[in-house]
Amino acid sequence: MSLLRIDNLDLDIYGTPILKGVSLEIGQGEIHGIIGESGSGKSMTALSVMQLLPEGSQCRGAVHLDGVSVLEADEAALCAMRGDAVGMVFQEPMTALNPLQTIGAQVAETILIHQDVSRSEALARAAKVLRRCELPPEQFPLSRYPHELSGGQRQRVVIAMAIALRPKLLIADEPTTALDVTTQADILRLIQQLVREDGMSVMFITHDLAVVTGLADRISIMRHGAVVEQGGGASLHHKMQHPYTKSLFAASSHQPERAVPAPDAPLLKVEGLVRSYPAGRRSLFGTAKRVLAVDDVSFEIQKGESVGLVGESGCGKSTLTRAILGLEATQAGRIYLGGDEVLSGGQASADVRRKMQVVFQDPYGSFNPRHKVDRLVSEPFHLLGRKATAAEIDEALVSVGLTPADKHKYIHEFSGGQRQRIAIARALIIKPELIILDEAVSALDVSIRAQILDLLADLSERYGLTYLFISHDLSVVRSITDRVLVMKQGRIVDQGPSEALFSNPQHPYTKSLIEAVPVLPGA
Amino acid sequence: MLRYTVLRTGSLLISLIVASLVIFFTLEVVPGDPASFMLGINAQPETIAALREELGLNLSPWARYVGWVTGLVQGDLGVSYTYRTPVAEIVAERLVISLPLAGYALALTILIAFPVGIWAATRRGSVADISVMGATQLGIAIPNFWFAMLMVLVFAINLRWFSAGGFPGWDEGFWVSKKALTLPAISLALPQASILARVMRSSLLDTLDQDYIRTARAKGLTKGQALRGHALRNALIPVLTIIGLQFSFLLAGAIIIENVFFLPGLGRLVFQAISQRDLIVVESVVMLLVFAVIMVNFLVDLAYSWVDPRLRGRR
Numbered sequence A: 001m002s003l004l005r006i007d008n009l010d011l012d013i014y015g016t017p018i019l020k021g022v023s024l025e026i027g028q029g030e031i032h033g034i035i036g037e038s039g040s041g042k043s044m045t046a047l048s049v050m051q052l053l054p055e056g057s058q059c060r061g062a063v064h065l066d067g068v069s070v071l072e073a074d075e076a077a078l079c080a081m082r083g084d085a086v087g088m089v090f091q092e093p094m095t096a097l098n099p100l101q102t103i104g105a106q107v108a109e110t111i112l113i114h115q116d117v118s119r120s121e122a123l124a125r126a127a128k129v130l131r132r133c134e135l136p137p138e139q140f141p142l143s144r145y146p147h148e149l150s151g152g153q154r155q156r157v158v159i160a161m162a163i164a165l166r167p168k169l170l171i172a173d174e175p176t177t178a179l180d181v182t183t184q185a186d187i188l189r190l191i192q193q194l195v196r197e198d199g200m201s202v203m204f205i206t207h208d209l210a211v212v213t214g215l216a217d218r219i220s221i222m223r224h225g226a227v228v229e230q231g232g233g234a235s236l237h238h239k240m241q242h243p244y245t246k247s248l249f250a251a252s253s254h255q256p257e258r259a260v261p262a263p264d265a266p267l268l269k270v271e272g273l274v275r276s277y278p279a280g281r282r283s284l285f286g287t288a289k290r291v292l293a294v295d296d297v298s299f300e301i302q303k304g305e306s307v308g309l310v311g312e313s314g315c316g317k318s319t320l321t322r323a324i325l326g327l328e329a330t331q332a333g334r335i336y337l338g339g340d341e342v343l344s345g346g347q348a349s350a351d352v353r354r355k356m357q358v359v360f361q362d363p364y365g366s367f368n369p370r371h372k373v374d375r376l377v378s379e380p381f382h383l384l385g386r387k388a389t390a391a392e393i394d395e396a397l398v399s400v401g402l403t404p405a406d407k408h409k410y411i412h413e414f415s416g417g418q419r420q421r422i423a424i425a426r427a428l429i430i431k432p433e434l435i436i437l438d439e440a441v442s443a444l445d446v447s448i449r450a451q452i453l454d455l456l457a458d459l460s461e462r463y464g465l466t467y468l469f470i471s472h473d474l475s476v477v478r479s480i481t482d483r484v485l486v487m488k489q490g491r492i493v494d495q496g497p498s499e500a501l502f503s504n505p506q507h508p509y510t511k512s513l514i515e516a517v518p519v520l521p522g523a
Numbered sequence B: 001m002l003r004y005t006v007l008r009t010g011s012l013l014i015s016l017i018v019a020s021l022v023i024f025f026t027l028e029v030v031p032g033d034p035a036s037f038m039l040g041i042n043a044q045p046e047t048i049a050a051l052r053e054e055l056g057l058n059l060s061p062w063a064r065y066v067g068w069v070t071g072l073v074q075g076d077l078g079v080s081y082t083y084r085t086p087v088a089e090i091v092a093e094r095l096v097i098s099l100p101l102a103g104y105a106l107a108l109t110i111l112i113a114f115p116v117g118i119w120a121a122t123r124r125g126s127v128a129d130i131s132v133m134g135a136t137q138l139g140i141a142i143p144n145f146w147f148a149m150l151m152v153l154v155f156a157i158n159l160r161w162f163s164a165g166g167f168p169g170w171d172e173g174f175w176v177s178k179k180a181l182t183l184p185a186i187s188l189a190l191p192q193a194s195i196l197a198r199v200m201r202s203s204l205l206d207t208l209d210q211d212y213i214r215t216a217r218a219k220g221l222t223k224g225q226a227l228r229g230h231a232l233r234n235a236l237i238p239v240l241t242i243i244g245l246q247f248s249f250l251l252a253g254a255i256i257i258e259n260v261f262f263l264p265g266l267g268r269l270v271f272q273a274i275s276q277r278d279l280i281v282v283e284s285v286v287m288l289l290v291f292a293v294i295m296v297n298f299l300v301d302l303a304y305s306w307v308d309p310r311l312r313g314r315r
Helices: A042-050 A075-081 A103-114 A119-132 A151-163 A181-198 A209-213 A243-252 A317-324 A373-377 A379-383 A390-399 A404-408 A416-428 A446-463 A474-480 A498-503 A508-516 B002-029 B034-039 B045-055 B061-073 B087-121 B127-141 B144-158 B174-208 B211-218 B223-252 B255-260 B266-275 B279-307
Strands: A002-013 A016-027 A031-035 A057-065 A086-089 A169-173 A201-206 A218-223 A226-232 A266-278 A290-302 A306-310 A332-337 A356-359 A434-438 A466-471 A483-488 A491-497
Touching (some): A002 A042, A016 A031, A016 A057, A031 A042, A031 A209, A042 A057, A042 A086, A042 A169, A042 A201, A103 A151, A151 A181, A151 B211, A181 A508, A201 A209, A209 A243, A243 A446, A266 A317, A266 A466, A290 A317, A290 A332, A290 A466, A290 A491, A306 A474, A317 A466, A356 A416, A373 A379, A373 A390, A373 A404, A373 A416, A379 A416, A390 A404, A390 A416, A446 A466, A474 A498, A483 A498, A483 A508, A491 A508, B002 B061, B002 B279, B061 B279, B087 B127, B087 B174, B087 B223, B087 B279, B144 B174, B144 B255, B174 B223, B174 B255, B223 B266, B255 B266, B266 B279
Parallel strands (some): A031 A201, A086 A169, A306 A466, A306 A483, A434 A466
Antiparallel strands (some): A002 A016, A002 A057, A218 A226, A266 A290, A266 A332, A483 A491
16 A cells, blocks of 8 residues: 555645646655656645645645545644654755754754653654764754754754654655755765664655756656656666656756867966855863865966866855955965966956856846846946947847847846846957856756756857866766866865766765766766 | 953943943033032122032043043942932932833833734735725824823823822832832833834835745645744844834933923933933933943844854854
């Protein structure tokens, strides 16, 4: 008998259909992957099972958990079910915990709500659960607050809260998306281990095909609020027939066509760069320690080359990027762009800065919502000291696959992929030589990501652009760069041509990074 | 935690020193000679000179500043130019009215604002929420002296539940005095409660949207439990800031209400002292108010770190 059975589930939010006839079954001890791009309804399916839907939601159909009809249960019964029979793990470990409560109290709360035990007993059991989640109380006392833990550690606390009462079903909604590759591998291993030990069933939601294919027994592919195809986990790649499934697989391992550039003069030259920050003092009168964010980094990028910079969060990628852009004062070292020093006399000159532009990760946060696209796109013109002409704006928009008419619209009228095109147009408009792409495709769905990667490859060929491609996503870096720099704790520990570095890594850290990346079978 | 407290204390002392300098030297440049004002327009120049000597007005400004600050620290605020009594006594007399009044008004403010703000936030977009928002808008817009007069008309003149003004003194018993302060406290509290209720509502709405509230609900907490256990304390930080500002305002800003209800409070004292060029009283009262404001902010800072472990410094 299946543990969770969803039959023909429809969901409307204020009359807008969100889910259309979703049906799926999860058996005892089964890991069921749900895959889809943003807006496909995968999270809403999970929240329907929990009945934690946003206001104005209306469910039709049937959801049975362990024989109980969830849609007909009253709020008291639902509260008794949540956390006890079903545990849930969310995407964003940084915000999923209450910042004002200790981790012990938050894990113990799950136990205290559902069982009549004393507070001290609940805390003792919380300690045990945290130990199972590899946060032993000797190293991570229950009195720790969330801000004293890293992202991966916080996610372990969230998992501990979810499994504290050994629920029958664990719903994991993109539990590793916000984490580094090595942390992701650890968390996936932990979830697998817990599931095996407790015989839990899991609904595992992700946008990343590779993550789920090694993990799930069965997979459902969702699109536009409906399940388009279901199949077995590991063999899915070969058996699945639906064109959307196929296109998803193709997009995940998409390789843009790129011409190999001929070596030219160096465009960007970084020499012995050092940047340190004061760290928190241990005591009132103790000397402040300094943290080396960038520690004696040197490298060159040739004109027309595409170079990747990879490393886990906190490795110094962002600091290095800001230093190159002239936004960060450095303690030692020099940065040259096309022969000119970026920071001369503590100030980045407009002359140097107009030769480089940056595209950031978040296509939602990096635009002023009150300006129209023409004004947004022509922002870099302040570096030239004149206004953009209409022809220049049109050209920039057309070059990224938009139309001149789009310049009269506001940013909220565009999708995530289109916004990232606008961000690229903004970077292109003053014809820079170097474009820094700071996690520029990380927030995009696989199919959109494939399109943007194609666009970047095409633009670099047409305009002879040089890219510095910063990302934690190794497969993307592999597909779009000629050469890769690997950064760890402020230093560049490894570098080499992308293909050689990825197919035959030599440095132990590079090896561990690459091994941690989930791979699509047959890819 | 210790480091945080020590740092806060340090900034408290610096603020006090800067404030005392500003107050003293600002009043130095104000036109008008206290001595000639006290003696009237027909006074002889020699008499004025003698009085200036007696009041110490002929000393250099620095010497007078040092003398004033040393006195302040020892609790000696000097002698009033007009009343010829120690300023400390006059201020203490007024403070026993102003301080309880401010405390009373603030207590009312919190007692009204918290439930109203929470009630509105949990019913976002409903008729209840919209009416609360409308009512608080009105509460901010109505001038409090007009509201005070309205209350005197209804509760003192028509219903005769309260007296229309004046203060019997604390010797008459706690309840009698408290009753005399009730109408003034309500008039002071009305706009403040309206502001605080709106802050409480929007701060709570922000926290209710946070991911950790969803996490708490996924653990099996009811809406009410998640609100009490997780949202309220997180929503408190902006609310504390406003409460701190409001207390300082209530202490010093009650001049009009004190006048409406004939209460001999601090506000009226400052008003009279300014018009009589009683600089020493003005300086002392202003310094006292500044001290109160800075102290309240200091306490609010400490309250922050009690509420938010992230401010206690890294371990």
